[in-house]
Amino acid sequence: MRPRPGRAPHRRSSRARDAVLEAADDLLVERGYAGVTIEGIAERAGVAKQTIYRWWPSKFEILMDTFLEDAENELKIPDTGSTAEDLRKHLRRLARFLTREPAGQVMLALIGQAQHDRAMAVVFQQRYSDERRALDRSILERGVARGDVRDDVDLDFVVDVLYGPLFHRVLLAGLPVNSQFIDALVDDVFPSLAGRPPGPQ
Amino acid sequence: MRPRPGRAPHRRSSRARDAVLEAADDLLVERGYAGVTIEGIAERAGVAKQTIYRWWPSKFEILMDTFLEDAENELKIPDTGSTAEDLRKHLRRLARFLTREPAGQVMLALIGQAQHDRAMAVVFQQRYSDERRALDRSILERGVARGDVRDDVDLDFVVDVLYGPLFHRVLLAGLPVNSQFIDALVDDVFPSLAGRPPGPQ
Amino acid sequence: MRPRPGRAPHRRSSRARDAVLEAADDLLVERGYAGVTIEGIAERAGVAKQTIYRWWPSKFEILMDTFLEDAENELKIPDTGSTAEDLRKHLRRLARFLTREPAGQVMLALIGQAQHDRAMAVVFQQRYSDERRALDRSILERGVARGDVRDDVDLDFVVDVLYGPLFHRVLLAGLPVNSQFIDALVDDVFPSLAGRPPGPQ
């Protein structure tokens, strides 16, 4: 049961893996997506290009690896006991992530690249979007179980209505996403669409 | 001071301009954004690279020119007399544009590129998003004037709530956007957020 | 009749050409054939790799160009009036060229490469060996005309017998080629094989 040390088949160097991910991340933040090159990553990571090509098919996948680790750490689903509060916390966290943090820049770059290339769009959906949607739904599903979310609405639709406006602002409008914006979503849109007053019965 | 002998001559060749825009468009559809290269456009358009560089700063701007022409033609704001019906028609048109038409592919590519490069994001917003938001608002503003849209809601917020879910599906989820989805936005989300029953005064 | 200036079709840069030839030459002398790389030439010549690939198919051809210019200048056929003296002078010049001069190193490298690759061997023969053999023969042909070379021997065979031993030493043996060696060829081998005493008639 214990992972025997030195057992991984064909002993990939974790030193190289980590250096590559970090270098790619840094380059993206410093120079933007086009400034991330395999050669640049290799040089900064102190790694040979061949090592990169051995383990990743494209810079997209490298950034995907970085991003997924960050998303897992930074975008945990809260559980406060109140659906509205879970949504508020999570939307705020997400807005901050997208607009202020390096890892959010990586995410935006990946979304951008996915618009350019069908294959990468599929990778992004399979490795991120699908699982993320399940997580996003989980807040609502807890609400359904708890009784403060209606059980007769399509939760996928609710997810799109709650998260879509945020992405619309960030990806298309370049308008600020502030607390009022989030609050309006949580306090106005959510209740009228899916909320149910925690009443008797 | 003396621009005398030989008088002001040439102007830009519209033949070249059109050929370039069409070539860029075709290449994008055939090969994706990365497959659009200045050399490729020049060759296909039968135009010299220098001619392209003379009139456009980047392939992004070339595609921007194509896209703006298409958007103006294809995404006209309807005016049926009913806000809900205007929204329904327009959202359906937009969904179809994004998911089915070549010009929609161009738009998605431009949105994608805007995520990679701040400067291009600014260009996209100034040349498209700002004006588009005004157009999108105009449906609602007519509704306010007409009395079937509440006058105490932030119309920009309503725009994000109505259009955001659509883009969320298209840009991030890869899920289908069908009539029910649009209808749910128009019939459920819109009325509860901004609709007002056309009552007496 | 006069070459109109700026007439060459598509204006190849002679600056680039010269810099490439010189860089290749220098690299060969400094680092040997394997040390001549297209990248190294490009860097040293201050030229883009693509420029090299545009005009030469391989480093072999680059060195061939250098070598042919040098050979033309350095291996002129002497004309002293005496076949034996012409041979002596030419063989000495050749021996010195091969064993002491940078251009001789280039020649040896090309001969070496020709052993590795049939296509290059053909290029070497067509661009050098064939013409050189004609030049080498010309010494003997003048001798035939003059009467101090027999007219019943195959001059190609004589060329092989006179030049072959020199190359045998240089290419295979690594033994010194001194004046005695040349003199033995001219004074012993040549007369008995092809010489004719300048007699009456």
Added chain:
Amino acid sequence: MRPRPGRAPHRRSSRARDAVLEAADDLLVERGYAGVTIEGIAERAGVAKQTIYRWWPSKFEILMDTFLEDAENELKIPDTGSTAEDLRKHLRRLARFLTREPAGQVMLALIGQAQHDRAMAVVFQQRYSDERRALDRSILERGVARGDVRDDVDLDFVVDVLYGPLFHRVLLAGLPVNSQFIDALVDDVFPSLAGRPPGPQ
């Protein structure tokens, strides 16, 4: 009979050695000198690269090993009792070896490589040329002892004059080496240079 545990074991695997030599030989014939790579040899021989590096410093030395074995077998010095006939036989054998046989291709490749690299030239001379010259001389030395070769000529010089023309044709000219060519060397050049009529005394 069981190798006691902790015993000084292994010696060089002759299976690996043979497989490497054969693979190198095959690759040279199939793909030329540049097509012989350590990786290619290792793969074809079913051997690890490390094993090759353990026993040979370069592909040159691998081919050298192959070649020396072949030369020893294929280029035996004949002993017919007549110097002229020994020369004729040996020169014919050599011509055929160089122009027709796989092992001759290896030899030409090694000679070629020796022109590119001083160190390899030295190896080639020490491991082949010096010994070969002794063998070539031995034909003449037997002739001297026997009395049909003059004893006042430098036999090294005679070797160069007899073998040089052959290599000149093969290495430089790309001209055919046929029986007449060999016969002319043996019947015209050799007697006048070093032959002595087998007379009395």
Added chain:
DNA sequence: GAATAACCGAGACGGTACGTCCAGTCTTGAA
């Protein structure tokens, strides 16, 4: 109707990065 200057096609140029191949070194586990 001739002069003239911006425009055009063509494409060479110095560069950067691509993705691949191979060199030579190192490490692992089996025999």
Added chain:
DNA sequence: TTCAAGACTGGACGTACCGTCTCGGTTATTC
């Protein structure tokens, strides 16, 4: 200790485009 396997750093390959730069040839007015 050797071996097969194969990951590692590193360097060069030959290609594709970038954006800049002539080069001549072609308009299309305006004197």
